Amino acid sequence: xLHTINKSPFETSTMETCSRFLxxxxxxxxxxxxxxxxxxxxxxxxxxxxxxxxxxxxALRPDLEARGIDRITEGIxxxxxxxxxxLVEEHQVNSWF
Amino acid sequence: MNxxxxxxxxxxxxxxxxxxxxxxxxxIAMGHKVDAVFLYNDGVTNVTRLMDPPQDDxxxxxxxGELSKNHxxxxxxxIAASKRRGISDEVLVEGSGITGLGTLTDxxxxxxxxxxxGD
Amino acid sequence: xxxxxxxxxxxxxxxxxxxxxxTYEGLEMxxxxxxxxxxxxxxxxxDGVYALKKxxxxxxxxxxxxAKTFMALDGYDVEKLYVDRVSLEERGLTEGxxxxxxxxxxxxxxxxxxxxxxxxxxH
Numbered sequence: 001x002l003h004t005i006n007k008s009p010f011e012t013s014t015m016e017t018c019s020r021f022l023x024x025x026x027x028x029x030x031x032x033x034x035x036x037x038x039x040x041x042x043x044x045x046x047x048x049x050x051x052x053x054x055x056x057x058x059a060l061r062p063d064l065e066a067r068g069i070d071r072i073t074e075g076i077x078x079x080x081x082x083x084x085x086x087l088v089e090e091h092q093v094n095s096w097f
Numbered sequence: 098m099n100x101x102x103x104x105x106x107x108x109x110x111x112x113x114x115x116x117x118x119x120x121x122x123x124x125i126a127m128g129h130k131v132d133a134v135f136l137y138n139d140g141v142t143n144v145t146r147l148m149d150p151p152q153d154d155x156x157x158x159x160x161x162g163e164l165s166k167n168h169x170x171x172x173x174x175x176i177a178a179s180k181r182r183g184i185s186d187e188v189l190v191e192g193s194g195i196t197g198l199g200t201l202t203d204x205x206x207x208x209x210x211x212x213x214x215g216d
Numbered sequence: 217x218x219x220x221x222x223x224x225x226x227x228x229x230x231x232x233x234x235x236x237x238x239t240y241e242g243l244e245m246x247x248x249x250x251x252x253x254x255x256x257x258x259x260x261x262x263d264g265v266y267a268l269k270k271x272x273x274x275x276x277x278x279x280x281x282x283a284k285t286f287m288a289l290d291g292y293d294v295e296k297l298y299v300d301r302v303s304l305e306e307r308g309l310t311e312g313x314x315x316x317x318x319x320x321x322x323x324x325x326x327x328x329x330x331x332x333x334x335x336x337x338x339h
Contacts, residue, residue, distance in 0.1 A: 001331045006113075006216070017262055020302065021327035032112045062119070081123035088210055089098050089129075094336045095213040097105075097230070103337065138241055177244060198248035205223050205254075211335040 001025075002091035006032035009044045018096045019051050027091055029084065030059040030076075038064065040071040048073050060084060099130045101204035105215030107139035108157035109150070114143055117214040118160060125168050132208050133171040134161065135201045138215070141174040141184045144193035162192030173200060223334040224255045229264030230338050233282070234274060239267045240282050242339025247285075250292040257296035257333075258289070259326055260318070264339075265303050268314040286316050298326055 003026060007014040015037055022028070028051060030037050037044050038059040051057055058077040064070075072078070079087065102121060106113040121131045136143050144158050165172045172193040174184055179195050186195060205211050227246050233239045250256050260268060267286065274281035289297070297318040304310070304320060311320060330336055 006116075013262070020300075020323040021261075021330060023324075023327045023331050026327075026331070031116060081119045082127055084120060085124045085127055085129065088100070088124075088212055092331070092333065092336070093210055093212050094330055095215065095338060097215050097338055137245070138238065178241060198245055199252055201245070202249050202252040202254060205225060205249075205335045206221055211337070213337060215338070 002027045002029060002087050002093050004029045004031050004093065004095045005034040005037070006030075006095075006097060008033040008036040009047075010036065014096050015044070015047070019047065022051065022055055024054050026054075027056045027058065027087060029079070029087060030057075031063055031084070032060075033067075035059045035063045035067060035069060038072040038076050039069050040073050045073050048076065052076075058083070058087065098124075098210060099132050099208040100124055101132050101208040101211045102134040103201065103204075103211055103213045103215075104134055104136050104140040104143060105138045105213065107142040108148065110139075111216040113214040113216055114140075114157055115155075117212075118157075118164070120212065120214070121164060121170065125170075131164075131168065131170045133173060133200075133204045134164075135204055136172070136174040137178055137201070139178075139182065140215075141179045141182055144172060144174055144190050145184055145188045146190040147188050158190040158193075162190040165192035175201070222253060222255050224257075224332060225249055226330060226333045226336045227256065227258045228336060228338045229258065229260045229267050230262050231267075232263040233267040233272070234277060234279055238339045239264070240280075242337075243282055243285055245337070245339070246289070246294060247292060250289075250294045253293075256294045257298065257329065258294060259298045259300070259329075260303065261300045261326075262303050265299055265307060265309065265314075268299070268316060268318065269309070270313055270315050283315055289316070298329070300326060 009015040173196045272283045
């Protein structure tokens with residue numbers, strides 16, 4: 001299952017909540033304000049690394065670029081909208097707001 | 098892959114409408130079928146032709162109408178949510194329509210994925 | 217309705233009930249999908265558990281209450297009501313505080329159910 005997260009972790013607990021429900025093999029994609037989670041060196045880096053122990057984690061490139069985020073936590077994959085579509089092809093979707 | 102989209106927020110106030118559009122555009126470019134975009138909650142205000150953004154900004158209603166015309170994507174606003182928010186057939190942008198939640202159920206039934214955008 | 221027209225659809229209630237319309241319109245969606253005989257489950261996560269809190273009286277805020285509709289779900293054959301244990305506990309609530317009978321489950325179990333769905337819709 002692909003979990004999309006569109007909220008900054010600084011503003012809501014969406015990422016924290018979503019991470020409790022992740023199953024092995026699930027993937028996580030940060031979109032919109034969710035991509036702030038991916039910025040290297042922020043206080044959520046450890047949480048992201050723990051999510052990456054069981055899930056592939058991605059961030060949407062146009063949303064990173066729109067927000068000037070050029071350094072992201074190592075191991076996070078970067079995809080464009082077509083990559084987003086491919087992830088949806090691979091997984092059922094669970095969109096967290 | 099056949100895709101249904103559920104869009105739960107209105108235009109401009111949230112990025113949801115833009116992400117949904119970009120996603121639909123990418124899926125179509127990759128050869129997937131985007132069957133329908135169902136508008137719910139404030140999402141129904143995506144298709145009022147009364148919106149009049151500045152010239153240099155995207156016209157969100159018209160963009161959905163064109164997606165519908167050019168790629169056969171049904172763009173449908175929920176009737177109950179529309180009535181609450183003053184959206185009726187008279188204000189719809191060309192290419193969009195109003196329907197019931199039963200249609201959303203059909204969209205779930207006939208597509209491989211329901212991808213949801215909201216806030 | 218033929219079996220191949222039945223989908224597993226999970227509705228995830230995530231917000232408190234009256235501050236926004238999401239729960240109310242979510243409930244309307246659930247009722248229609250149930251009328252279309254879909255395999256519906258409803259999960260309450262985070263502030264979504266407040267939708268089930270006993271003793272809600274919306275008279276004073278001038279918004280139509282809908283707590284009773286949750287009690288009527290049973291009549292629509294919507295019987296799979298799940299509550300995330302952590303969400304309930306961290307709000308200082310117990311099953312006794314809720315309007316309807318629910319199954320309190322761990323996140324890992326709810327997460328497993330999520331992976332079995334044809335669609336998961338957050339409200």
